[in-house]
Amino acid sequence: MKLDAKVPSGPLADKWTKHKFESKLVNPANKRKYSAIVVGSGLAGASAAASLAELGYEVSCFCFQDSPRRAHSISAQGGINAAKNYQNDGDSVYRLFYDTIKGGDFRSREANTYRLAEVSVNIIDQCVAQGVPFARDYGGLLDNRSFGGAQVSRTFYARGQTGQQLLLGAYSALSRQIGLGKVKMYNRAEMLDLVVVDGRTRGIVVRDLVSGKISSFAADAVLLATGGYGNVFYLSTNAKACNVTAIYRAYKRGALFANPCYMQIHPTCIPVTGDYQSKLTLMSESLRNDGRIWAPKKQGEDRAPGDIPENERDYFLERKYPSFGNLAPRDISSRSAQEVCNEGRGVGETKVGVYLDFADAINRLGKDVITERYGNLFDMYERITGEDPYTVPMRIYPASHYTMGGLWVDYNLESTIPGLFVLGEANFSDHGANRLGASALMQGLADGYFVIPYTLGDFYARSGQSGISTDHEAFKQTEREAVERQEKLLSINGKRTVDSFHREVGKIMWDNCGMSRNEAGLKKALETIPPIREEFWENVKVLGDNDEFNQSLEKAGRVADFLEFAEIMCHDALDREESCGAHFREEYQTEEGEAKRNDKKYTYVAAWEYNGVGKKPNLHKEELEFENVELATRSYK
Amino acid sequence: MNLTLYVWRQKNADDKGRMEKYPAKNISSHMSFLEMLDVVNEDLIEQGVEPIAFDHDCREGICGMCSLVVNGRPHGPEKATTICQLHMRHFSDGDVIYIEPWRAKAFPVIKDLVVDRSAIDRIMAAGGFVSINTGGVPDANAIPISKTDADTAMDAAACIGCGACVAACKNASGMLFVAAKVSQFAHLPQGKVEASQRVRAMIDQMDIEGFGNCTNFQECEAACPKEISIKFIAKMNREYLKSSMAPTKG
């Protein structure tokens, strides 16, 4: 298979304009004859569904929560980037582009990343027009803050609830279209499979989570905006129900999965306290604007943080990366914290954590300013830990957070199956091996509001209607398979709960394919995962029936897919014999312990093709070409 | 600690439902309330009893999915805290805890503690938006908005749409939710343009859905995990009054 990214020719800055001009259009009167299924109602899905319906296409949208407003995007806290340069501090589209490419450690496609930076400015305009209450200064203009990996202030925010406000904006646009009858919304509906006939996407098979009924939906195109798969680790900052099923099923139907091992670990989460732990809570990275990260110099330190004198503290990020300090990128900050803990200098009861200290900021700015900036985060921290971060430093530790990998898409966001488009965190497109803070919200909305409305029209104009209804045998067959799978899960009636399997595979992944990886560990994981999967299919216990609301059954289906998908991540991590961005292979590091890329061999996107359960997938490579930026060693010193 | 739970079990919308008693053993004070339920559910599954169905997702107090009435109070005893953010350190060994679903005509039970809140979506679809399309909007800084207005809009916009206000209200009124949305937009120049139509459409839909009226008991504000203020209900009432004096569209 030859991967064609369909990047338009011409100078970087003109590509998107040229491409839009060259795209075919659908006559306004014909738009209602074309249908699109949008799976997902997060930032990417809601913005796409609303924008496409506004254009006149017939849209149906699916989400598994009880309302589109509850998609995982709602929990993003910190902010959204845009190259507005409102602060007059030297920002530009080119700088945002460059920061994103560099932050991604030169493993993303130039043209996509540039387009993302280019449309970022429109996103902010759009959101303000929808009534998103971004933070403002006393003159009434929009306020900005800085985020990790950037030296300009380009992050827009709405207190600590930016994702919530952006999603509610997109949800209100979507609600308007639902009210107008232009979008048919299916809540509590989970896509279980994709239907492909003659090499083109034809629709999806869905389980109604209330009645348990499994049925089919056909359309001229399917858009997956189903979010990330960080929950493969069981513990992550993602919402509990986030999963890989939609994109994994598409992968099994022929879509290539790109860079599955690129998985971002977030440096500032509340540390784990016990085995019962169900998720990890993120403390927004924006806290690093004012908080200072440190650990005791001494191993096994047991004094309270306030009793440790200044000269016995190690502000390790400031020490190692003087110019970026506490704002060093996520992968670097996370690994540094892990190192400190491995050296026996961790803090808290479990000794797996470091301090994030606001004492200096409170002295300098006053408590009120800190409350205004981070009040809700401080409250959240206190609620969870029972400690007051105004007086005792927070304890933080890295956790699985975001997946840069996802289904492979070309410049049009189309996967390798014609008619299947992938948006938001579910695709692999813009962040390379590491994503900068506040860029996921930007990408989700860029894809949905400003990219797909153009590229999908071009697809319709070129490919015409699908012409296959749900009466087609392929739909019937896929439905039957979905039903059989549910029945199989229910009939095993073994001894172990679904969660126990999820925890087990999650731990293996965290230990061997997490923050740092090595060949032996990855091989070990590849040996240990298949027996767990086998045991799952023999010994899982799922109660209840298919034709009812059944949360255990939902979970079982998702965990079954994680148990297959986990292996693909390990294969990818094993193949990439270099360290880049969030992918840190212990064998490939500089003497100072920094990631060492191998640009000669690995400037490619690894796109994996399904080859059967438990078999190594086939690797296809998209060579990345850098015409505008020079591949530099990433340095944040 | 060891606790005794009385939990509402209801197989489906047609079932009558009843309280069942379950022990919750060896609960750590660091657990969240939902983690405590996870532990109980794991035990139930091992005994072959169907686990307790309850809605949840983010477990960070922001998605609005979790929705339990604990000891008679929506989201439990702690002020400004969703039930997913409530930690077991607020309970003591030997406590008896009653867990029920949101109860309101507009929120029928689906199973156990899970209710159908799609009425909230339909109110939003009736008017909870600014009628603009994607593209062709002015620069974000073209219209300055005073910090006070922006901050007040944000206070209102912080609503997570969980429905605790409805569950807390004797009349099962949806006023606080609707008022928050109406007020958010009414404080912003972008939202003012269609303020009249919006407040009417949303209130009309609220009535259709079977939410009750507001008779000023203020239970909603007390139960709201995001501390949305009832001053927004007053604001909405003013908006509603204004809209009834405005000329109606043809």
Ligand SMILES: Cc1cc2nc3c(=O)[nH]c(=O)nc-3n(C[C@H](O)[C@H](O)[C@H](O)COP(=O)(O)OP(=O)(O)OC[C@H]3O[C@@H](n4cnc5c(N)ncnc54)[C@H](O)[C@@H]3O)c2cc1C
């Ligand atoms: C705690 C936290 C904080 C974050 N903070 C920031 C931040 O400050 N700035 C930033 O830029 N990014 C942040 N991120 C990342 C960002 O929030 C996400 O990457 C982004 O919101 C993903 O949006 P999405 O639309 O792609 O997917 P999601 O919002 O995850 O939506 C997925 C949708 O797909 C649906 N779905 C999935 N599978 C199926 C299926 N099989 N059938 C039917 N429906 C399905 C779900 O119901 C949901 O509607 C944060 C992430 C987390 C976890």
Ligand code: FES
């Ligand atoms: S689970 Fe999201 S608010 Fe409680």
